Amino acid sequence: MASLKPITVHGHDSSANPWKVVMILEELGLPYNHIFVNIATIKDEPYTKLNPNGRVPTIEDPNTGITLWESGAIIEYLVETYDKEHKISSTSFPAKFHEKQFLHFQMSGQGPYYGQYAWFTRFHPEKVESAISRYEEQMFRVVGVLDKILEDKQYLVGDKISYADISFIAWESTARMVFADKIDRFKGFKNYDAWYERIAARPSVKKVFQLRADAMAKSSH
Numbered sequence: 001m002a003s004l005k006p007i008t009v010h011g012h013d014s015s016a017n018p019w020k021v022v023m024i025l026e027e028l029g030l031p032y033n034h035i036f037v038n039i040a041t042i043k044d045e046p047y048t049k050l051n052p053n054g055r056v057p058t059i060e061d062p063n064t065g066i067t068l069w070e071s072g073a074i075i076e077y078l079v080e081t082y083d084k085e086h087k088i089s090s091t092s093f094p095a096k097f098h099e100k101q102f103l104h105f106q107m108s109g110q111g112p113y114y115g116q117y118a119w120f121t122r123f124h125p126e127k128v129e130s131a132i133s134r135y136e137e138q139m140f141r142v143v144g145v146l147d148k149i150l151e152d153k154q155y156l157v158g159d160k161i162s163y164a165d166i167s168f169i170a171w172e173s174t175a176r177m178v179f180a181d182k183i184d185r186f187k188g189f190k191n192y193d194a195w196y197e198r199i200a201a202r203p204s205v206k207k208v209f210q211l212r213a214d215a216m217a218k219s220s221h
């Protein structure tokens with residue numbers, strides 16, 4: 001991969017979804033530049049010319065000419081284009097589809113519920129108890145589903161690490177940071193917690209945690 005040009009990630013210093021993509025880039029050993037977009041201008045041009053949805057991440061890959069947004073689609077693209085040795089993906093049936101299943105579960109379950117819980121506890125101008133309890137309940141419901149699946153299992157699909165496992169870590173680590181008052185509840189799901197710590201200990205993931213911590217420390221000065 002030495003001859004590849006760096007992939008540009010339009011992301012953010014603290015937001016989970018761009019760091020989720022960066023974890024996959026690190027895991028695959030791909031060169032990249034992570035640009036922190038100013039969230040205040042994200043719904044305006046020129047950014048919306050890249051991503052009409054006005055959110056991060058978006059990638060631009062000069063090696064293939066693609067511009068792509070939606071973190072789940074970006075992960076599928078990176079794996080299908082660059083994981084030729086199948087380090088974090090499978091080709092066999094049904095593992096290939098189960099990996100997709102879990103990525104879709106992350107995108108439709110974990111990401112939105114965690115995100116809405118963060119919104120209603122941190123940013124929403126009114127305190128809407130019914131919304132807070134709804135999203136808290138759904139957040140821990142998703143954790144409970146994964147906890148059950150992970151009984152006697154090291155990884156989500158077969159006995160192999162995959163992009164499906166890694167895709168959950170950026171949001172989970174964000175939640176453990178932002179909802180620190182809930183840490184015991186997260187840790188109470190024993191299979192889930194052991195799995196989280198297992199993936200979080202990977203060198204690629206540890207590196208991304210450090211990059212995010214450095215970026216956040218810089219931006220608060």
Ligand SMILES: N[C@@H](CCC(=O)N[C@@H](CS)C(=O)NCC(=O)O)C(=O)O
Pocket residue numbers: 012015016017018039042054055056057069070071072111
């Ligand atoms: N489904 C999208 C969600 C992207 C998303 O919501 N990104 C957040 C950061 S994690 C964002 O751009 N927030 C800024 C905003 O909503 O204006 C994806 O996975 O890429």
